[in-house]
Amino acid sequence: MLSALDDRTLNSTQEGHLGGLLQGATYIAGISGGSWTLMSLILSDFMPLVKLRHEWDMFEPLLEGIPNLAQIEVSRADIQVLPAGLHEAGEDFYQKLNNIDKRDQSEDYFEGFAYDDVFEAFYSSLELLSDLDADEDENYIGNDSNGSESQDQGEVTEAVAEVVIIGPDVEEDPVYLEGILAEHSDNISLEELLKQAEPADALQKRAEEQIWAESVKTFFKDVFKKKEEPKVTAQNILPGIQFSKNLSLKNMRKIFSFYKSLHLEVCSKKAAGYPVSFTDYWGRALSRRVFPKNSRSPNITFSGITNLTSFSQYQQPFPIIISNLREPGLEKTSVNSSLFEFTPYEFGSFNFSMFCDLRYLGTLLNEGEPLFHINNRSICHRNFDNAGFITGTSSSLFNNVLIYVWQLAASSSKQKSQAIRAVLNTFGLTSSQNSDDPKKHPDYALYSPNPFFHYGDPTNKELYLSKNLYMVDGGEDGQNIPYQPFMQAARQVDVILSIDSTADIKGWPNGTIIQNTYLRYNATGHSGTTVTVNGMIKSINLFPDIPDPEEFVDKGLNKRPVFFGCHLEKYHHRDELPKARGVNSFLPPIIGYFGNTEYSYPSNTSTFKLTYGNEEINKLMENAYNIVTTGNSTTDEDYPRCVGCILIKREFDRKARSMSILNDMEIPDFCNQCYSRYCYN
Incomplete structure (x- = not known):
C-alpha cells in the first residue's frame, strides 16, 4: 500500500493516483508484521518500495524448516x-x-x-x-x-x-x-x-x-x-x-x-x-x-x-x-x-x-x-x-x-x-x-x-x-494498528492514514482493531482534549467514535476508504467539566482507514505463510495499490481531490477557532461534498 503513496512508483503521480503522500508524511509507524516493511524501508535509506521488494528473500521461508501455516487460534495462556x-x-x-x-x-x-x-x-x-x-x-x-x-x-x-x-x-x-x-x-x-x-x-x-x-x-x-x-x-x-x-x-x-x-x-x-x-x-x-x-x-x-x-x-x-x-x-x-x-x-x-x-x-x-x-x-x-x-x-x-x-x-x-x-x-x-x-x-x-x-x-x-x-508483539493487546503514537499533542498530527490487514473473519478485517483503540480512549483514565464546539468549551475524546464490527461490515466500511473524526462536533463529549477555561491548540487527528479487501486479488493470506513467489507478490502489491487508490479512482474520479480536502480539514477547523493563518479561506463546497461522501461521522 505504501507504494501507492510513493511518488517514485511508476505513474503514481498521474491523474487518479495518490503518489507523493508518503513523501509528505511527517511520521510512519509499524507494529507486528508491519514493522518488517517499515524497518526494511528505513534501513534501505528510503529506497523506493518497488525496488526494495527485490531485496527481500521471500522465496525462502523466514524460518527454515517451518511450513506455511494456517491461522492459529491458540492464545499464550493456552501454552504457558x-x-x-x-x-x-x-x-x-x-x-x-x-x-x-x-x-x-x-x-x-x-x-x-x-x-x-x-x-x-x-x-x-x-x-x-x-x-x-x-x-x-x-x-x-x-x-x-x-x-x-x-x-x-x-x-x-x-x-x-x-x-x-x-x-x-x-x-x-x-x-x-x-x-x-x-x-x-x-x-x-x-x-x-x-x-x-x-x-x-x-x-x-x-x-x-x-x-x-x-x-x-x-x-x-x-x-x-x-x-x-x-x-x-x-x-x-x-x-x-x-x-x-x-x-x-x-x-x-x-x-x-x-x-x-x-x-x-x-x-x-x-x-x-x-x-x-x-x-x-x-x-x-x-x-x-x-x-x-x-x-x-x-x-x-x-x-x-x-x-x-x-x-x-x-x-x-x-x-x-x-x-x-x-x-x-x-x-x-x-x-x-x-x-x-x-x-x-x-x-x-x-x-x-x-x-x-x-x-x-x-x-x-x-x-x-x-x-x-x-x-x-x-x-x-x-x-x-x-x-x-x-x-x-x-x-x-x-x-x-x-x-x-x-x-x-x-x-x-x-x-x-x-x-x-x-x-x-x-x-x-x-x-x-x-x-x-x-x-x-x-x-x-x-x-x-x-x-x-x-x-x-x-x-x-x-x-x-x-x-x-x-x-x-505490538498487536497482542488487540491493537494491530499503531494509533497511539499519533494521538500525542506534542506531535501535532492532523490526519492518520492506517492500513488494517487483520484476520478477523476468514482472513479479512471487520473493524475490531480500530474499535479496540476507540474503547481504550473512551475508557476512564485516558485523557481527552478541550475544544470549542459551536462556541462552547467541551471536553472530548481524543479518538473519534467507531461503529461496532457488525455495523462496520454491514456498511462495507472494511471494503472502501473511510475517514473517522472529520467533524469535531460529532466526537464523544465527556461528562466531566473542562479543567481550564482555555482550549487546547491540539485538535484530534482524523483517522483514515483502509481495510484489506479483495479488489483484484485474494490478499487474505495467513500471517504464518512464510514464503511467496514473485507472481504472487506482484498481485498482492497490485491489489494493495488498488485498495488505496480505489482502482486508480475508477469508482470515483474525484477521489484524489477528496483525499486532499480531508488532509486540510483540520486547518479549516483551526481557522474557525481563530488558530490558523488561513483566516481568509472558507471550506469549498466541493470539500463539503467530499466530507459527506467519505467521512463516517
Whole structure:
C-alpha cells in the first residue's frame, strides 16, 4: 500500500493516483508484521518500495524448516503451562533435560555456553532421536542463502556489545565489561566489577575464540557426526508436518545450518552478559530475509539510521516501532495495556511519560542514572538496540509458531514427541513460573536491565520494581494498528492514514482493531482534549467514535476508504467539566482507514505463510495499490481531490477557532461534498 503513496512508483503521480503522500508524511509507524516493511524501508535509506521488494528473500521461508501455516487460534495462556500428562510417558528423558544446569561438570558438553539451555537441549534432543542419515556425507557443511560460513563468522565478532565511559570533557572510550549485567548483584563492589574489565581487543578475541571453539565443536558433534544407528527421515524428526517428498536429509542439514548460524550470531549478546530469548533468534531470522542485503549483519542498530542520508536530510518520515509491555502472569486488554515505542532517538512510553536514550539501552540504571562510574564518568552500554531484535520484538510471530509446535507435541506419540516436549520445556513452557528470572520467560522479548528501574512513579510496579522488561508483539493487546503514537499533542498530527490487514473473519478485517483503540480512549483514565464546539468549551475524546464490527461490515466500511473524526462536533463529549477555561491548540487527528479487501486479488493470506513467489507478490502489491487508490479512482474520479480536502480539514477547523493563518479561506463546497461522501461521522 505504501507504494501507492510513493511518488517514485511508476505513474503514481498521474491523474487518479495518490503518489507523493508518503513523501509528505511527517511520521510512519509499524507494529507486528508491519514493522518488517517499515524497518526494511528505513534501513534501505528510503529506497523506493518497488525496488526494495527485490531485496527481500521471500522465496525462502523466514524460518527454515517451518511450513506455511494456517491461522492459529491458540492464545499464550493456552501454552504457558504444559499439560500434566504431557511428560508422564518419558519421565527419565524429561527429567534429564529439565536439569541441564545440574549436569556433572566433568562431562564433555557445551562448556563455553553451558547456560544456553535452549540450544543445549535442542542438540541433545537430536541425539535422543536418531542422528542424520549415516549414508550422507559427514563432512557436509550447510550454507544458507545469506552467504558462506566465513561471512557468518565475521558478523559475530562485529556484534560484541560495547561499553562507553561518558563524563565531562571526555570522549566515549570503549571498554568491555564482561558479565556485569549477568550478575545483577547488589552486593558486588565496583572494585570487583572493574577487575572483570578487559581491553577491548582481548575480550573480543577471547569471545570470538570461545564462541567458535565451543559452538562449532558442539554443533558438529551433536548434529553432523556419523552414528551406527537406524536411518531416520525428516518426517520421523518432526511428525505432523507435511514435508515435501523431495526433502532430503542433506536439506535437513541446510536447515540445521541455518539455525546454527542464528545461534552463533546471538551468542555475542550472550557473551556480553545479556539474557537472550526467542525474539533474538526471530530477529536474526527476519534480518536475513526482509532487511536490505547490506543491512543484515548483527551490528546494525536502530539508532544508527540517524547517520543515513535520507534521515539526516529529512527525506523519509520519522519512524516509530510499537511493542507492548507485559508482566508475566497478568493478562492485559486493549484498554489497560502499556504501549512502548522505539524511535531512532528514544525508547519509552507515553503511558508512563518516560523515555530513555535508545543508544544506551542495555545500560544498568538506577533512578535514571548509570549505576557504575569511574572517576565521575558514567559507564554506559551501546549496541543493544539491534534493528532485528527491535523488529522481532514488535512482531513476535515466533511465539505463535511455537504454539503450532506445541500442538504437534500434544498430538504426537511418545517416542516421536519427546524431543519437542523437551525443547518446549527449556523454552519456559513448564508448570513452574518465576517472574523474577528472565530465563523462565524466553517467549517474551527480554529487555534487561530495565532502564526505568526505581524511576518515576513507584505505584507503576511493573516498571518501577522490575529489573527486567518483558515486551511482546505490538498487536497482542488487540491493537494491530499503531494509533497511539499519533494521538500525542506534542506531535501535532492532523490526519492518520492506517492500513488494517487483520484476520478477523476468514482472513479479512471487520473493524475490531480500530474499535479496540476507540474503547481504550473512551475508557476512564485516558485523557481527552478541550475544544470549542459551536462556541462552547467541551471536553472530548481524543479518538473519534467507531461503529461496532457488525455495523462496520454491514456498511462495507472494511471494503472502501473511510475517514473517522472529520467533524469535531460529532466526537464523544465527556461528562466531566473542562479543567481550564482555555482550549487546547491540539485538535484530534482524523483517522483514515483502509481495510484489506479483495479488489483484484485474494490478499487474505495467513500471517504464518512464510514464503511467496514473485507472481504472487506482484498481485498482492497490485491489489494493495488498488485498495488505496480505489482502482486508480475508477469508482470515483474525484477521489484524489477528496483525499486532499480531508488532509486540510483540520486547518479549516483551526481557522474557525481563530488558530490558523488561513483566516481568509472558507471550506469549498466541493470539500463539503467530499466530507459527506467519505467521512463516517
